[in-house]
Amino acid sequence: MKKLINSAESVVTDALRGVAAAHPDLRVDPGNRIVFRASGPRPGKVGLVSGGGSGHEPLHAGFVGYGMLDAACPGEIFTSPVPDQVIEAGAAVDGGAGVLHIVKNYTGDVLNFHMAAELCAEEGMQVASVLVDDDVAVRDSLHTAGRRGTGATVFVEKIAGALAETGAPLAEVARVAREVNARSRSFGVALSACTTPVSGKPTFELSETEVELGVGIHGEPGRSRGPMREARELVRLAVDALHEDLPVSGDVLVMVNGMGGTPLIELYVTFAEVADALADRGARAVRSLVGDYVTSLDMQGFSVTVCHLTEELTRLWDAPVQTPALRWGR
Amino acid sequence: MKKLINSAESVVTDALRGVAAAHPDLRVDPGNRIVFRASGPRPGKVGLVSGGGSGHEPLHAGFVGYGMLDAACPGEIFTSPVPDQVIEAGAAVDGGAGVLHIVKNYTGDVLNFHMAAELCAEEGMQVASVLVDDDVAVRDSLHTAGRRGTGATVFVEKIAGALAETGAPLAEVARVAREVNARSRSFGVALSACTTPVSGKPTFELSETEVELGVGIHGEPGRSRGPMREARELVRLAVDALHEDLPVSGDVLVMVNGMGGTPLIELYVTFAEVADALADRGARAVRSLVGDYVTSLDMQGFSVTVCHLTEELTRLWDAPVQTPALRWGR
Numbered sequence: 001m002k003k004l005i006n007s008a009e010s011v012v013t014d015a016l017r018g019v020a021a022a023h024p025d026l027r028v029d030p031g032n033r034i035v036f037r038a039s040g041p042r043p044g045k046v047g048l049v050s051g052g053g054s055g056h057e058p059l060h061a062g063f064v065g066y067g068m069l070d071a072a073c074p075g076e077i078f079t080s081p082v083p084d085q086v087i088e089a090g091a092a093v094d095g096g097a098g099v100l101h102i103v104k105n106y107t108g109d110v111l112n113f114h115m116a117a118e119l120c121a122e123e124g125m126q127v128a129s130v131l132v133d134d135d136v137a138v139r140d141s142l143h144t145a146g147r148r149g150t151g152a153t154v155f156v157e158k159i160a161g162a163l164a165e166t167g168a169p170l171a172e173v174a175r176v177a178r179e180v181n182a183r184s185r186s187f188g189v190a191l192s193a194c195t196t197p198v199s200g201k202p203t204f205e206l207s208e209t210e211v212e213l214g215v216g217i218h219g220e221p222g223r224s225r226g227p228m229r230e231a232r233e234l235v236r237l238a239v240d241a242l243h244e245d246l247p248v249s250g251d252v253l254v255m256v257n258g259m260g261g262t263p264l265i266e267l268y269v270t271f272a273e274v275a276d277a278l279a280d281r282g283a284r285a286v287r288s289l290v291g292d293y294v295t296s297l298d299m300q301g302f303s304v305t306v307c308h309l310t311e312e313l314t315r316l317w318d319a320p321v322q323t324p325a326l327r328w329g330r
Numbered sequence: 331m332k333k334l335i336n337s338a339e340s341v342v343t344d345a346l347r348g349v350a351a352a353h354p355d356l357r358v359d360p361g362n363r364i365v366f367r368a369s370g371p372r373p374g375k376v377g378l379v380s381g382g383g384s385g386h387e388p389l390h391a392g393f394v395g396y397g398m399l400d401a402a403c404p405g406e407i408f409t410s411p412v413p414d415q416v417i418e419a420g421a422a423v424d425g426g427a428g429v430l431h432i433v434k435n436y437t438g439d440v441l442n443f444h445m446a447a448e449l450c451a452e453e454g455m456q457v458a459s460v461l462v463d464d465d466v467a468v469r470d471s472l473h474t475a476g477r478r479g480t481g482a483t484v485f486v487e488k489i490a491g492a493l494a495e496t497g498a499p500l501a502e503v504a505r506v507a508r509e510v511n512a513r514s515r516s517f518g519v520a521l522s523a524c525t526t527p528v529s530g531k532p533t534f535e536l537s538e539t540e541v542e543l544g545v546g547i548h549g550e551p552g553r554s555r556g557p558m559r560e561a562r563e564l565v566r567l568a569v570d571a572l573h574e575d576l577p578v579s580g581d582v583l584v585m586v587n588g589m590g591g592t593p594l595i596e597l598y599v600t601f602a603e604v605a606d607a608l609a610d611r612g613a614r615a616v617r618s619l620v621g622d623y624v625t626s627l628d629m630q631g632f633s634v635t636v637c638h639l640t641e642e643l644t645r646l647w648d649a650p651v652q653t654p655a656l657r658w659g660r
Binding site: 001002003004005006007011012014015016017018019021022054055057058062191192208211228230231232234260261262263264265266267268269270271272273275285288290292295297298300301302322324327328 | 331332333334335336337341342344345346347348349351352384385387388392521522538541558560561562564590591592593594595596597598599600601602603605615618620622625627628630631632652654657658
C-alpha cells in the first residue's frame with residue numbers, strides 16, 4: 001500500500017490543513033475538526049450541519065459554502081464524528097432559526113448525531129434531523145440497520161441548502177431534505193476494494209474477472225459478486241436495481257459518481273450508458289453530475305444516484321452554490 | 331486490468347457521448363471528435379483551440395466554455411489529434427479575430443497543430459500558436475524534444491481564455507498565454523504507472539517501496555526512481571525541483587493535481603505540505619486548485635504546478651469561468 005500521507009494517524013488533520021490552506025472561504029477548527037463557512041452564521045437562516053467518517057471526500061467538507069452546508073464534521077477514516085463535534089458545529093452556525101442535521105444512515109453516525117441533537121435541545125437549540133438512506137443494494141449491513149446512505153447525501157445537502165438560503169423555516173428545510181431522500185435511489189459497483197491507511201490491506205479481494213455489485217462506500221460487501229462485464233452491462237444492472245425499487249420515469253437528476261480511483265474518462269463512458277438506460281425506461285437525465293463526489297478512498301468503481309425531480313427540486317438544484325466541490329450560478 | 335469501458339476501440343467516442351449527454355452547454359461533433367461551446371463563435375473574439383491525446387481528462391474537453399476554450403480536439407488515448415480536427419475546430423470557432431492554438435510540447439501534437447496552422451493560414455485564417463513546456467523533470471524524452479507540457483496547460487487556457495473574452499486581439503492573447511507558460515513550472519511523482527485500455531498492462535513496474543520522480547503524463551519514465559516516503563518528503567523533492575529551475579518567491583498560483591487514481595483526501599494532505607514548502611521559500615500560495623485536472627488514466631500520484639503571478643495574471647485568473655471542470659464567478 002502506497003499513500004500520499006505523512007502517517008495513518010495524521011491523515012485527517014493533515015488533510016484539514018490542506019482544506020484550510022486551499023479555501024480562504026472556509027474556516028477550519030483543527031482541534032474540534034470542524035469546517036465552517038468563513039462568513040459565519042447568517043441571522044434568520046437555518047444552519048445545515050453534516051458529517052461522517054473521512055475517506056469520502058469531497059463529502060462533506062467540500063460541500064461547505066453558500067447554498068449548501070454551514071459546517072461539516074469529519075470523523076476519522078470511516079468512523080463517525082463524535083457528538084461534541086456536532087454540538088460545537090451547531091452552536092457556531094445557528095443564526096437563531098435552528099439547525100438541520102443531515103445524517104447518513106450508519107449506526108455510529110445515527111447514534112452520535114442523535115446524542116448531539118438531544119444535548120442541543122436541552123440547551124434550547126431548535127434541531128431537526130434528516131436521515132439519508134438511498135442505497136437500494138442491501139437492507140441491513142455491517143454498519144447499518146436499514147438502507148445505507150450514499151450518493152443522495154449530495155442532493156439533500158444541495159437542495160436543502162438552497163432552500164435554507166431563502167430564509168425558509170427549519171420545518172420547511174427539513175421537509176424538502178426528506179423529500180429529496182425519499183425521491184432518490186443509489187446503487188454502486190466496485191471493480192476493486194479500498195485500502196484504509198490503518199489496515200494497509202484491501203477490505204476484500206476481487207479477482208481480475210470479478211466485480212462487487214451493490215458495494216457500499218466503506219468497502220462493505222454488496223449484494224453479490226459477478227463477472228466483470230463491459231460498462232454498458234454493468235450500468236444496466238445498476239439501473240435495473242434502481243428501477244426495481246422505485247420505477248424511473250420522467251425528469252431525473254443523475255449522478256455518476258467515481259469511487260476515488262476511477263479515471264474521469266471512464267465515468268463519462270458510464271454516464272453515456274446511464275443516460276441511454278434511463279431513456280429506455282422513459283426517463284430523462286435533465287440535470288447531472290459526473291465525477292468524484294462520495295468516494296471510498298482509492299476504490300475503483302462507480303455509483304449511480306437518481307433523484308425524481310419536481311419543479312421545486314429542480315429550481316432549488318439550479319440555485320447558486322459556492323463550495324469547493326460544487327459551484328455555479330453566482 | 332478492469333476498466334469501465336465498452337471496448338478499447340470505442341472508449342474515446344463513448345466518453346464523448348457522455349460529455350454531450352452531461353453538458354448541454356457543449357456541442358460534440360462525434361464524427362470529427364471535437365467539443366465546442368454550444369453558443370458558437372462570438373464575433374470579434376479570438377477563438378481558443380486546444381487538444382491532445384485522451385486519457386488526461388478533464389483536459390481538454392472539460393475546459394471548453396465561457397472564459398476558457400472555444401473548442402477541444404481529443405485524439406485517441408495518448409495520441410495526438412489529427413490536423414483535420416484542429417482545422418475543423420478553428421474554422422468553427424473563428425469569430426473573425428483569429429484563432430489561438432494551445433499546444434502541449436509533444437512531438438506528435440507539435441507536428442499536427444503546425445500542419446493545421448499552415449493549412450488554416452493558406453485559407454486566410456489568422457492563427458497563432460503557444461507551446462506549453464512547463465515540466466522541469468526532463469529535457470527531451472520518449473515523446474518530446476525539450477520539456478514536456480503538463481499542468482501549466484490549465485493555467486494557460488484559463489488566463490488566455492479570460493483575456494480573449496475581453497475582446498483582446500490575437501497578438502495580445504498569444505502574448506499572455508506565452509507569459510503564463512514562461513512563469514509556470516511543474517513536477518510529477520508517481521506511486522504507480524497507468525494502464526492503457528489497448529495494452530492492458532502498466533507502462534512501467536514500481537515495487538511497493540518505490541516511487542517514480544519526475545514522471546510524465548503518459549507513463550513516460552521520470553528523472554529517477556526513489557524510495558517511497560511520507561507526503562512531506564515527496565513534496566519537498568518536487569518543490570526543490572521547481573525551485574532549482576525557477577526560484578519560487580512572492581505570490582504564486584499553485585495546482586496540486588491528481589494523476590487519476592489518487593483519492594482527494596491525499597491531494598489535500600499534499601497541498602498542505604506544498605503550501606508549507608512554498609512558505610519556507612518565501613512564496614505564498616494565494617490562488618490554488620486541488621483535484622484531478624491533468625490526469626494520466628488510472629495512475630496514482632500527483633504533480634505540482636506553480637505559476638509566478640503578476641497583477642494582470644491574478645486578475646485574469648479570477649475572471650469568471652464556466653466550464654465542466656472549472657467554474658466560478660458568474
